[in-house]
Every structure is written in C-alpha cells, then in structure tokens.
Amino acid sequence: MPLEYLLAAGGGEDTGALLVDGAIMLGAALVFVTIFRRLGLGATLGYILGGAIIGPGVLGLVGNAENIMAISEFGIALLLFIVGLELHPSRLWRLRRDIFGLGVVQVITCGIALAALIHLVAGFTIEASIAIGLSLSLSSTAQVLPMLRSTGELHQPYGERAFSVLLLQDVSIVPLITIIAALSRAPSAAEDPPGWMLALYTVGAIVGLILAGRFVMNPMFRLIGRLGERELFVVAGLFTVVGAASLMHFLGLSTALGAFVAGVMLAESPYRHELESDVEPFRSILLGFFFLSVGMLLDLGAIAERPMMVVGVAAMIIVVKGTIITALGRAFGMEPFGALRLGLLLSQAGEFGFVLLAQATGALLIENEAASLFTACITLTMAATPFL
Numbered sequence: 001m002p003l004e005y006l007l008a009a010g011g012g013e014d015t016g017a018l019l020v021d022g023a024i025m026l027g028a029a030l031v032f033v034t035i036f037r038r039l040g041l042g043a044t045l046g047y048i049l050g051g052a053i054i055g056p057g058v059l060g061l062v063g064n065a066e067n068i069m070a071i072s073e074f075g076i077a078l079l080l081f082i083v084g085l086e087l088h089p090s091r092l093w094r095l096r097r098d099i100f101g102l103g104v105v106q107v108i109t110c111g112i113a114l115a116a117l118i119h120l121v122a123g124f125t126i127e128a129s130i131a132i133g134l135s136l137s138l139s140s141t142a143q144v145l146p147m148l149r150s151t152g153e154l155h156q157p158y159g160e161r162a163f164s165v166l167l168l169q170d171v172s173i174v175p176l177i178t179i180i181a182a183l184s185r186a187p188s189a190a191e192d193p194p195g196w197m198l199a200l201y202t203v204g205a206i207v208g209l210i211l212a213g214r215f216v217m218n219p220m221f222r223l224i225g226r227l228g229e230r231e232l233f234v235v236a237g238l239f240t241v242v243g244a245a246s247l248m249h250f251l252g253l254s255t256a257l258g259a260f261v262a263g264v265m266l267a268e269s270p271y272r273h274e275l276e277s278d279v280e281p282f283r284s285i286l287l288g289f290f291f292l293s294v295g296m297l298l299d300l301g302a303i304a305e306r307p308m309m310v311v312g313v314a315a316m317i318i319v320v321k322g323t324i325i326t327a328l329g330r331a332f333g334m335e336p337f338g339a340l341r342l343g344l345l346l347s348q349a350g351e352f353g354f355v356l357l358a359q360a361t362g363a364l365l366i367e368n369e370a371a372s373l374f375t376a377c378i379t380l381t382m383a384a385t386p387f388l
Contacts, residue, residue, distance in 0.1 A: 021062045025292050028054045033288070042386040044143055047288055048379065051295020062296060075286025076142050076351065077245045077259035078279055080170070083145060083163070084263020085272045086154075092264060095164045102161060102332050103168025106346070107176075109328065110321050111137035117316065124366070127183040131360035132374060134176050136317055140350035140382050141166045141256070142287055147345075147385075158338035161329065162345045171202075173254050173352050177359055184363035201251045206261055209244055213265025221271045233271070234278045240266070241279065294351070298379045299372040310373060314380035318388070322347035344388040348381035 028050035036046030054061040115133025118124050124132065144162060148154040154163060217240060224232045241259050248258030266272055303310045322343040329339030354375060361371045 024054055024061045025051075025289065029288050029292060042147075043288070044146075044291055045383055045386055047291030048295040048298070048383050051292035052298045052300065053295075054292075055296030055298070057296075057298060057300035074242075074245070074255075075283055075288075075290050076256050078241055078283035078286060079142065079145055080256045080260035081241045081244075081263040082276055082279060082283060083149075084260045084265075085267050085276050087264055088267050089264060095160060098161050098164035098332070099168050102328060103165045103172075106165050106325055106328055107134075107137050107169060107172055110324050113320055113324060114317065117320065124370075127185075128360070128365045128370075131180050131183060131356065131363070131365045132370075134179065135353040135356035135360065135374065136349045136378070137321070138169045138173075138176075138350045138352045138356070139166060139321075139346040140348050140385070141170055142290055142351050143348070143382055143385055144345055146287065156338075158329070158334065158342045158345070161332075161334065161338075161342050165325075165342075165346060167260070169350070169352070170254055170256050170260070173355065176356060180356060180359045180363055180365070183365060185365065202253055202257075205247055205251055205253060205258065209247070209258065209261045210265055213262065217262075217266060218269055221266070221269055221275075225271055230278075233274050237275045237279045238282065240275075290351070294354075294379055294382065297354070297375060299376050302369070302372050303376050306373065310376050310380065313374070314377045314384070317349055317377060317381050318347045318384065321349075322388075347388060348385045349378040350382070353378045 029047060032046040032050035032053075033043045034046075036049075037043060053059055111130070111134045113133070114136045115126075115129040118132050119126060119129035122129075144166060145154070148159045148162060153159040221233075221236060224236055240262050244258035244262035245255035246258075248255050266275065269275070324343075325346050326339045326343030329342045330336070334342065357366070357371045357374055357378075360366050361368060366374075
C-alpha cells in the first residue's frame with residue numbers, strides 16, 4: 001500500500017509532516033549522540049548540536065521547535081518523577097535546610113548580581129534587567145540531574161546540595177513568573193489570579209497529591225501488583241505522572257513540581273523499582289527531544305552577527321554563577337572541593353530560563369531580538385556544562 005495512502009488515512013499532510021520530522025530528529029540523535037559518546041563528550045551536547053544543524057538556522061529540515069519543546073518538556077516531568085521515587089519523605093525533610101536555605105539564597109543572589117551587571121553593562125531598564133537576571137539565575141535540571149544520576153554523584157554531599165537547589169528552582173518558577181507579571185508593561189488580563197492565590201493553589205495542589213498518593217495510588221498499585229500484569233504498571237506509572245502534571249498545569253503551576261511530588265508520595269511503595277524501570281525509557285527519549293529542540297531554537301544568525309557578545313555573556317553567566325554558588329556552598333558549611341563542584345554543576349542557565357524570557361517578552365519588558373540573544377547565551381552555557 002503506498003505511503004501517501006497510509007498518511008492520508010491517518011490525518012493527511014499533518015501526520016506525514018509529523019512522521020518526517022520525527023524520523024529526521026531520531027536520525028540526527030542517532031548520528032550525533034553516537035559521535036559525541038565516542039568522543040567522550042556526553043549525549044547532551046550531541047543532541048543540542050544535532051538540533052542546531054537540522055533546525056531553521058542551518059539545514060531547515062525541522063521547523064516546529066516550539067511545539068516539539070512543549071511536548072518534550074514532559075521528559076523533565078518524568079525525570080523529576082523518577083528522582084522523587086528515589087527520595088523517601090524522611091530524606092526530603094533532612095534536605096529542608098538546603099532546599100529553603102541554600103536554594104532561596106542562590107536564586108536571589110544570582111538574580112540580583114546578573115540583573116545589576118546587565119543593567120550597568122548593557123543599559124537595559126531596571127525592570128528588564130530584573131526579568132533577565134531571574135531568567136539566568138536558574139540552572140538546568142534536565143541536564144544536571146541526569147549527569148548526577150549517571151555518575152553516581154547524586155548521593156554525594158554536593159550532589160544532594162545540587163538536587164536541593166534545583167528542586168527549589170523548579171518550585172520558584174511560579175513566583176518568578178508572578179514577579180515578571182508584576183513588572184509587566186502590557187495590559188493585564190482581568191482573569192489572571194493574584195500572587196497570593198497562586199501560592200494557595202500550590203499548597204492545595206501539593207496537599208491534594210499527597211492525599212491521592214496515600215489513599216488512591218498506593219492501593220491501586222497494590223491491586224496491580226496482585227494481578228501481575230507488567231503493562232498495567234507502565235500504564236499506571238504514566239497515568240500517575242500525566243495526572244499530577246496535568247493538575248499542576250490546570251492550576252497554572254509547574255508540571256515538573258507535580259510529577260516530583262507524585263514520585264515522592266510513591267517513594268515508600270514496594271513497587272517503586274518497577275515504576276522506575278517502566279518510566280525510564282520514556283524519560284530518556286523525551287529528554288533527548290527536549291535537547292534537540294533547544295538546539296533547533298538556537299538563533300545562529302544572532303550569534304553570527306554578535307559572536308563575541310553572545311560568547312562573552314555566556315562566559316559571564318558561568319563565571320558569576322559559579323563564583324557565587326561556590327561561595328554560598330562554603331558559607332553553608334561545604335568542603336572546598338564540594339563547594340567548587342557545586343558551583344560548576346549549577347553555573348549554567350537552564351531550560352526554565354526560556355520560559356521566563358518568553359514571559360518577559362510577552363510582558364513587553366524586552367524585545368524579541370534581545371530574547372533571541374539571551375536564548376542563545378543560555379544554550380551556550382548548557383552546551384559548555386559537560387566541559388566544566
């Protein structure tokens with residue numbers, strides 16, 4: 001049967017374009033990740049470079065980078081769900097000082113320092129500088145956590161500190177969006193909820209997930225365990241992640257936070273190892289697509305026009321954040337090596353920076369060209385992370 005007939009039966013040209021885009025992205029991932037693995041440079045850089053080459057900046061083989069990133073961000077939710085499965089609530093309580101102490105101080109100090117530099121050096125307004133500084137203060141959960149897991153460093157003292165800071169950063173995306181909205185020059189919509197209501201939503205959603213985990217999900221997994229059907233574990237695991245993430249998205253909160261809380265609630269389940277092994281393949285594929293889309297969004301034209309500025313700003317981000325986080329690590333009682341390792345691990349800007357830059361653009365705080373340049377800077381810092 002001709003391929004065109006099958007595509008027409010399955011949804012026409014849109015389905016055909018989706019299949020072609022998927023094939024191109026998988027092929028690019030296969031080629032570039034294999035090469036970079038052989039060179040010992042890690043998979044992340046291979047994904048980003050592969051995305052840049054097949055994206056609109058070079059070959060233009062795939063064009064819907066924003067839509068692909070929106071889908072592949074589910075990989076971040078799966079990653080945090082798996083991390084949550086490995087965290088007993090007692091361990092999470094033990095890390096509370098690092099989460100709410102070191103994490104909060106890191107976001108504030110890095111945000112202020114970067115905002116001040118951007119205001120003084122680049123001449124942005126104070127409001128725009130704050131928005132950009134906050135966007136750059138966050139690190140890459142999608143990049144650092146897989147590195148820590150693959151190297152076994154997640155359970156090292158600096159690995160736990162890095163995880164605590166990243167968790168706080170993921171949670172802080174909601175108040176940071178609220179801050180940017182408060183600085184907005186755009187007319188506000190009447191239906192937008194105030195900041196205090198978002199805080200109540202967050203607490204209520206977390207409590208709801210905790211109750212659902214105890215009284216609904218755990219009994220459900222016990223029933224599935226008695227049935228002994230492996231595919232039901234896969235369906236139930238994905239349902240848990242999608243359900244928790246959807247609840248948070250419906251409330252306008254972080255989907256990654258919902259997935260993490262769901263994982264923590266199942267951390268004491270006797271079936272957590274089965275859940276982890278069932279969800280892991282989906283996480284790996286979707287995270288790969290996420291980094292491919294990051295590369296596709298890289299504005300190579302902006303880099304070509306101002307290469308020294310983009311590289312210089314990216315280097316500034318790494319140096320400023322690395323120095324501040326290392327100093328904070330020492331101030332919070334870490335050994336010199338651990339503090340330095342923490343600073344290097346978290347010195348890049350991260351994927352949530354793209355979200356905040358988009359919010360700042362919509363709030364009329366920065367122009368699209370500036371957003372593209374800082375997006376390129378964020379991507380370069382992420383690409384440099386494997387070398388640090």
